[in-house]
Amino acid sequence: MPAKPLPDAEQLLASLTDRMRPSVGPNTGLVGIHTGGVWLAERLHRALGIQLPLGTLDVSFYRDDFSRKGLRRNVKSSDIPFDIDGCAVVIVDDVLYTGRTIRAAMNELFDYGRPASIRLAALVDRGGRELPIAAEFVGATITVQPGENIELTRDAQGRLALQLTRD
């Protein structure tokens, strides 16, 4: 079957950047979730002129499905190179779905300190939430069927694109 047309990721990122601009400052703590969220966070960090260094999280050690799925291969290192205590944090992820990844990310962040606030930016909100979590900044809301997944890809030139895959 022909792939469903998905919006252009670069355009979504541009509108996400515009939506975030009034609400972030040089001292906002931007934290990307591996892997797609880190790609986005790198671009947002530059475009929004944020001064604090970029943070990255790999939430593998905090996932709630460890006992069913085990530890993923290629776990990346988490790195929060600024003081979380009292910081206004924005977590960045590519696709917001059940909310479980965001819960894991928040749990991990609190092991670095006590942030003043945490907000969430997602390129795509595909619905299907299983936890009371909402994004403050969203590029687009897209409806897809259960069993379908939206993935963010990045090519050699750094161009971002969305891709629909099936389980």
Place this chain on the structure above:
Amino acid sequence: MWLNPANPQLNKNGELHHLLSLEGLPADVLRQILDTAASFVGVTQREVKKVPLLRGKAVFNLFFEPSTRTRTTFEIAAKRLSADVINLAINVSSQSKGETVLDTVANLSAMQADMFIVRHSASGAPYLIARHVAPDIHVVNAGDGRHAHPTQGLLDMYTIRHYKGDFTKLRVAIVGDILHSRVARSQIHALTTLGCPEIRVIGPKTLLPAQVDRLGVQVYPDMRQGLKDVDVVMMLRLQNERMTGALLPSAQEFYKYYGLTDDKLALARADAIVLHPGPMNRGVEIDSSVADGKQSVILPQVTFGIAIRMAVMSILAGN
């Protein structure tokens, strides 16, 4: 049997179920452990040095042979994964009352153990236990007789990779009491699997196993020749407690010929690193000025050892 008959550490999918020996483990399994450990090094530097991965799991430290350091590092690693840790020094309890190893393990399994960390003076004891536990229980060898000490071998590999990067360009020397050393065997298997092209073993003939060259290593009875141009010097502890009969004239004589001193280390490459599994016998196998010197990475080894044990336990618990 659901475990792989050719290698009882692996399940049918080729994933690690027990860690018994580094012998026969594929390079990608070794690399997965080293990569996962790298992520745990960051965790141990945070304000909260814990992750919730093994919350609710019971890890039993089953030590049939005394060891403070290894037991402690496993205990710290398990606690940093949020597991509950129960320490048992068996030599002073059940065994002295005549209970067999398998009865001890069966009893602890009935207490809902999830993982056994086993140290035993008999080579092969962790295999025996691994063959008899329920399929959902994992066994980690924390040193068995002269056979293997896989987590020590892994933390040594982690340390070498951290300082030297690519194994395929390295010349590595292992020095001292190879005969009694489970550490040396684990190091040799891991280095070979990871592609190290030149492994030298240095020691007196009485402390080298017969046909050690069959492991693919080069033998140097003369330490000065053996250290020439190496990138990594891995010292071993002189195993006094394992020494039976007159294998050595004296510790002083051993120091003279095989103790690592500044002048001998000067024969290695200028950027060579020095490892030692601890506990050190200063003035026997290593001089204090080397142990505390610029090229020593002995204390980082200890730090990395906790991350390696966290990686091993979390990979096993998830498979």
